Amino acid sequence: MQIIAIVTSVLLASVGCDRAKCGVPKNYGNQLIVQGQDTAAGDWPWHAAIFHKNRGSTNYTCGGTVISNHFILTAAHCVIRANGYLLAPKNIFVRVGIHNLDEENPQFAQKHHVEKIHKFQNFTKLVNDIGLIQLNSLIVFNDHVLPVCMNLTSNITGEIGAVVGWGLTEKDETFPELKKAMIPVIDPLICLATNRALFGQTLSHDLFCAGYKNGTSVCNGDSGGGLVFKRGDKWFLGGIVSISQQRTDGSNKCYTEGYAAFVSVQYYLPWISANTGINFQYTGDNCGERKIKSRWPMRDGNEQETFHG
Template identity: 50%
Template sequence: MITGTFYYIPLVLLLLHLLGTVVPRDPLECGRRKVATNELLVNAANSSPGEWPWHAAIYHRTSVTTDSYACGGSLISDQFVLTAAHCVIDSASRNQLGPNRIFIRLGIFDRADPNLRTMQQHSIGKIYKMADFSRNKDDIALLEMKTVAEFNDHVQPICVEAWAVGGYGTVVGWGLTENDELSVVLRKAQMPVISTLSCLRSNRALFGQSLDVGMFCAGYRNGTSVCNGDSGGGMAFSRSGVWFLGGIVSFSQMRGAGDNRCQIDGYGVFTNVSSYLDWIRDTTGLQLRSATRGNLLPRECGINYSNENHRNGREANLLEFPWMAMIFKKEEANDPGKKPNRLGTLINSRYVMTSVWFWHNEDPQIVRLGEYSMKQSEDCTTTDEGKLCAPPTKDYDVERFIRHPSVAIVLLRTASEVQFEEHIQPICLPVTSALKRFQPKRFSVTAWGVQGEFDRLSAITLTDADIRRDCSEEDMICTSRPYCTELHGHPLSAMASYNGWRFVQFGMASYLPNCNTRVRDASNIFDTYINVSSHMEWIAAALEP
């Protein structure tokens, strides 16, 4: 299929990644290796036998006596392999192949010289794909094998659940290498999930008319990406030694007219498996894991010691917004002259939520909690009862980040559990249906710098009249109040009924115009907030204990 001067091509991957430590498991479990492997961290490398025991090789029969390797796939049970829908289409006639034209090999590492002691070959009984499949929509298929796979050291299923795709995943396959040669041994590469905005900016002509809500982009632009030869392979994500299927290789850009090889410095597009869980469950009858893995967001949240409304802005009271977080580069955290890179909110004892489009993972990050005034070593205030001081601030190393694939939400997981105190508490999120539908009449914007001076935490009250209805959509909230702060990630929150009256975060600052621009033309300048309610399913699925 051609789009302008670009082509959709069957894919595979190029270069891939690792992990490994064997954990004994029950045969009914999924996503665990049975063969110990050495942990590497490279852009591209050969894998080792048994390292990816769920990866399947899909072959097309070209005649009674001949066949050819066509695609990759992922074993998700003893009878079903998940792959891309275009992998069951005849490339010449563009018609769906019959089940008798396809077979699967499991437990192989070297395609040219498979180990007959580990290999299993299975014929296909039925093929399932979505009715609306096209090359840029619903590129997913299930292959039901006639015979049951026997689980052993080299054949194991991968886990399937509502996975919050983000961060880094691993793709494996037998596709073109960096030398434009098909690999005979299974290769692996680790690559990041890319935001939809970044993907569109890289090639709007291709991705602008092909990216669907059931897809995401991943890869690098340095040669580590997906490529010709093995569409249908999975993008796997590891959590505590267990591997989960997040995506299926779908398509990438061709190098140009007349050259159907992939462009190695472009991103690849993956079918988002989480978007098709209901279809997978209904088709296979498998009991898939729940989307939220238990609610890890606390009910004791959003406790606020004041509910003052101030249209013109005010300094926050000490201990008033205890969920506010500052995020620094690690080497700058102790520099008193440095402002944080961005702001965020504490949402439970291990996660801070912030907003950023471009995240540099190589920069170690520090989360600071419990801050009030950056110019005071001790935060104190005078009350009718005398001097009141808050406990010292707490800094937490960031263990890893999880980035939403299409909007600028980033979850930061702290390296250790946050200890709640009176000046460090989580904010509530809109977890119930009633909260997601709730439309507050007043919002509170909380940040350092709201009143111009980046010193004390400040707050300003917005009314319904400050919401820009000409801008606001389901995924965003726009406000026109001409306050000034340029640090992304601060919350747009409101008092709501949840386990009593609590502060609930409904928005997170995503786009903030330059302060000088705001002063010159305040009537036409607005701030954009991500609508948190629209992304609660992803946030809940991303959290780990």
């Protein structure tokens, strides 16, 4: 896989303190990377695998991020069908605590079915690409499964974040073990100059640009995963993999020598809070309930659409 990643800077606490210890992997080393490299089991305990079910078969489709013991944050295009309608909850499930898609460690891996799917109502291919998966069973936190912290910082340009996923590698092959990469958040004017046709339609207050132009990028299969940033000893979710440039050969595969667009998690925090009941706070390991106040001026309205089945 080839990945882009972004993390951010704030902590979440939810009812019952199920988020009081977020963003600190039990097994993470301090190594930094430039291009996609191997990870070890437990390095990224908030990263989730989203599977779709269709006519008796199951297929890995997207990444997601554990934000509490009841919710997975992902891209909206990861929870819809080809015709644009939401998937029925029975046709999707989530696995957490896994490192290899082909193997499961029974000590840490968990499979959860879905109670409800939320997406921002005015989602289009290029706008409001954010979704929430509400599970019908509670995630059990352990050394390989933990929630991420949430970024509250609006300006993260220049910061370097981490992104992980099971997407295509530089050889255009899928690889079952989780890969990671470190990438910077790019100034929007610089990004726009590289591909005005794509980024002129996408970059706004709710989307930002990140990556390198050297082959280190997100690719097919990385959608919905998180771009996280390390501050102190904690990792903060700043972006969601949304849109990457495509090759001109008709393959529908990512163009790896260009930047990609990420959903700004900070911009959508009020929507996330409204749909999850999670209270966002500025400081960490307690159960305070200091909520963010925002006028939340979404591009095309502020409603939501949910599918409950």
